[in-house]
Amino acid sequence: MSVALHKDSSADIGEYMAGLGRAARAAAAELAAAEPALKNAALLEIAAALDRNRDRILAANREDLEAASADGLGDAMVERLELNPVRIDAMIEGLQQVVKLADPVGEISELRYRPSGIQVGKMRVPLGVIGIVYESRPNVTVDAAALCLKSGNACILRGGREALNSNQAIYRCIQQGLEQSGLVATAVQVVNTSDREAVAQMLKLDDCIDVIIPRGGKSLIERIARESWIPVIKHLDGVCHVYIDEHADLGKALEIAVNSKTRRYGVCNAMETLLVAEPVAARILPDLVARLTALGVELRGCERTRQFAADRIVPASEQDWYSEYLAPVLSIRIVDGLEQAIEHINRYGSGHTDAIVSEHYGHARAFLRRVDSSSVMVNASTGFADGFEYGLGAEIGISTDKLHARGPVGLEGLTSQKYVVFGDGNIRA
């Protein structure tokens, strides 16, 4: 049913990966035509298999954790790698939530008659085969498989080397679930080798894989995008800004800035740079510096900013404006006003999420139009940039690309649209 496991002899890796690709392509045709009920049954069977095999999953995870500790992996990486009963619960709940989402496949929109008499619309269809390359979190194996299945796509998953045993244990549960539901078992395949060559070979399978989604550090993603023959949906860094306009309601500004920075530090929608319009700097910065300092945030400011509290703000370097700290660190710059704020964001930002705090209609309108980011907000915390908050139900990542999917990528981002034409024997003149 599934492709034979690979034995890590590097000469065979090309053939092994091509075999996964062919199996996925064949599965994709079945999946694209699968009824919603069948896909949902498979998701629930996978959840049941995870529940039945908790001990095996945790045992496999312990092997990975022991190897990680022997290899001297850092605490943050070990934390991401670790599975426990609560995390297995979360994987199961995640599957149940995906079952509840509306099936995007087959929806027809914009169906209109044309002067020629034909009726033209667009039908939402799966992309086909999705390749996902990710790092240490083993729960991604379940989350990604669930979103791909629900959206009617076959997938090939390549997890982190350090999570190989955990991922294979989870994969066996996925296979059980697929088999018990009667859905094609190669709908999901997890690459069973830690050889890096497997990724290089995967990126060349442009006849079998329709899109690659890398999840991980910026350097991994950039390397994949350049090497790949297959289109890539990129999720690069989140250098997010809040700009406090001179027409801001300063009460809202304070809460939005504090929330955008301190709600969670290690997330891509956290604010990394605060921009403050010069006319209101003296009125808001003292309070803001006090609040953020009390919360343990290190502040790095431009010269003008430091005039308000030189003892609590270290000088920011040019590099700071480009930095995604993912930590309790914030850079602050005083700008002359809207123009300089937009310029700063489009120059130093990463096109992820940026917010203006302002009660000025024209300023809000210009900011919305001219800031070139995947989410642009007025009077709201950058923390809202999230698939759940936007109503997508779940997300596989936040795309900073412009093509195809921009911002949080949910089920719809894993689909495409084809044109459908209805006629009654129409021919073209």
Next chain:
Amino acid sequence: MSVALHKDSSADIGEYMAGLGRAARAAAAELAAAEPALKNAALLEIAAALDRNRDRILAANREDLEAASADGLGDAMVERLELNPVRIDAMIEGLQQVVKLADPVGEISELRYRPSGIQVGKMRVPLGVIGIVYESRPNVTVDAAALCLKSGNACILRGGREALNSNQAIYRCIQQGLEQSGLVATAVQVVNTSDREAVAQMLKLDDCIDVIIPRGGKSLIERIARESWIPVIKHLDGVCHVYIDEHADLGKALEIAVNSKTRRYGVCNAMETLLVAEPVAARILPDLVARLTALGVELRGCERTRQFAADRIVPASEQDWYSEYLAPVLSIRIVDGLEQAIEHINRYGSGHTDAIVSEHYGHARAFLRRVDSSSVMVNASTGFADGFEYGLGAEIGISTDKLHARGPVGLEGLTSQKYVVFGDGNIRA
């Protein structure tokens, strides 16, 4: 205002192309914020400049034609290269038509309140900078520039080597138009070197160019897709099918098949393979063979097909099923029914446009759902697969890709959507 012309010293080409890239990126910010009226004024000024400079354009084109004849270029290529007063009229009319299209930029859709109190929607925005690589037709220079401008994108155009003089003459008109309208003159740039290295360098400018659209032969497009660091919207071949179901209205089937094949031969939406359900083959094939033969179409058939008219149908080879003839040649296969037709199309087709002729509800429904092509039709000629017929107003090509744009690519295909969030001081819990 514009980047200095390049002198073809190959060491400088990287720097020359990078300069075009930086200028385009800077222009893109201005263009994205440009009012519809300003963009339309620029389009009309370009039309006026083309009209004023007809003699210069034709003189430049004569240089290209003479060089082409000296180089022994084929008739078809010379035909595509040639400009004349009618073709200049067509370029001018094309600009006027693009002026009339609705401006896609800034449209906000799906704006909805979320339980948190924020209001989330999507705003249509330009992609940024578009690189277009094309072959001999110089009118593409105007058509592509017009669609990019209207959709708020800067563009870098790289035409065919054989059309260098024609394209530069047209480019000077575009520059005049841009300057007279007051729109940034580097909104459109035409590469002024025939060195192939220019394309290789262009494909690496992933910090300056957001998408590459190649227009030309399959091998050119495949090479660009593999080499490029930048996402590519591909328009590969059109191996289009008509399937005549056993439940077809045979009168409609006859007209649709003849129109799909013979309306025009050299277009990507022409039928290249006809599939006929076995139960109706004897009733429709004799008429169809007679009609098509009378129109001068060479027929290549499977064995079963040849039983109906072995003298008028040569045997089809396996290669025929993959072939885009772009010529008065048609391959015909008799299939058992719907299942085999869908299988054939998904296996041999190119995912461009495929039609079923049937009055059977379930068959039409299954065909629509399971044929994996950019346009899937019921009871209509494949000739309708076209941006104008679909109501897009104009098209820059027909994408056979699944990501981002599928099928005819009009103004909307040259845009993206960003999320916009409206709040009143909302913070995330």
